[in-house]
Amino acid sequence: MGQARQTVERLQLGLALTRLRGRANKSQGEAGAVINRSASRLSQVENGKGALGTEELVKLLDYFGVRGQERETILALGAAARRRSTRRGYVDNLPEPFQRLVELQAAARQINWYECGIVPGLVQSPDYIRAIMRLSNSIYWDSSEAETVERILFREEHQRRVLEIGEPKQIDIVFTEDSLDHVIGDASVMRGQLLHLLQLLERQVNIRVVPNGTANNPALGGGLVVLDFPQATPVSFASVLHGPYTYYDQPEDIEPMQRIFTRVQELALSSEDTRMLLIDRLKEAK
Template structure:
């Protein structure tokens, strides 16, 4: 299949195949030989500039030793990438959609996070991560300590992949002040989370800003937004987090332009980093 536009589904497929290849300890050259293609073709698909047919994908998955659950997801993603037309958005309805969002975050060059009622996942302290995920146990999935442990480990690993990337990413957090008043896991957890934000804001590539309750005309009021910029390597993506249900991505400029603009507006309305630091220190004094 000829090279085409780097849609969300193509990016998800390529990044997932690269992750599976790395996990299997295989090189692009080995993968190419396994399916009778050249290395350039493996690279093309992994960088979202093409796709594979079902037989080629099956052969690759066999070579990587992929289990049935992941296999079905990859094959269905392959179907999505081969569709000639789709709507303006892409809705990921496949299992474990958070894993593919994580791949996109790890691949982005700059990321913006806005949240109105919770601290964004990448900015969460270890205790806050455990507390947030524990609140979903028995609600969003059948109660399972193994599931909780797996989700905590996954989020911790994502933080490492993004925050400790070999090529530092530009990361921006805009957090509505109300999110810092939500008690999740207890007062001590909230106190630790505020301390964590102060430490996070000291990183040269990370900006932490708080949007005060007194600010008027916030274009993102009541919602959440993640913006993903890949520089010139791929189209920008905007993602609106949901509590439950399918994940919808926007990758058409007609949609991403206003969504990135809304994020920029919220960022401009928020306290600058110095004023944010002062506010966080004041909140530490109030959280006893």
């Protein structure tokens, strides 16, 4: 059987099955035997290069002990992965979309992330995360301290999985300088965020700032992320205030988003000049 075309849905399914198999402490050979497939065939699926039939997926989920909503989500993702019709974008309307977002970022070889007006989530300091989640409580979700704490912990785990676990990645972060003017929490939180960015620069995370007053920025008012994978086509998505992410994996969408990111990189300060800007702002904040 030939390999299926890689799509966002197949990547998400493969990463989810890899996570569930690891959680069940099963090898690819053991899992493959349950559905009469070789370890190499299951490896193709886990790498986003194939899909499984409903019966095969049910047997695997039974073997992994997956129940409830998580099981229904994986079955729905399996159905999406089996579709062969061409589409411009995949809207992830399934439960726990942020789990799949993090899995995609953790699997990526290169992450290009741009934001306008806010510090990107991957490089937010712990206090910035707590402040932004608490101000979102009762606005983006019903007032719930438990959910707020859960979202804080999830964002921190997101950063750990992407920045600290697995193979080193090429991470390029670009954001507009006004992100540092918009106070989240209070002045002490913003000082801590400046220090956090400087520490990340020391860890070789490539962070660059587009200065205030920069002319002809083609990405004002928006944000985007482009993910490149070792053995899969790139995936991109644009930041949204509310609602599900729409992922893109077709050249007609990926290529302009890559060009946008290249342009904001050209407009941004160098890493060293960004360091100096952050230091100057830290001095001013005292």
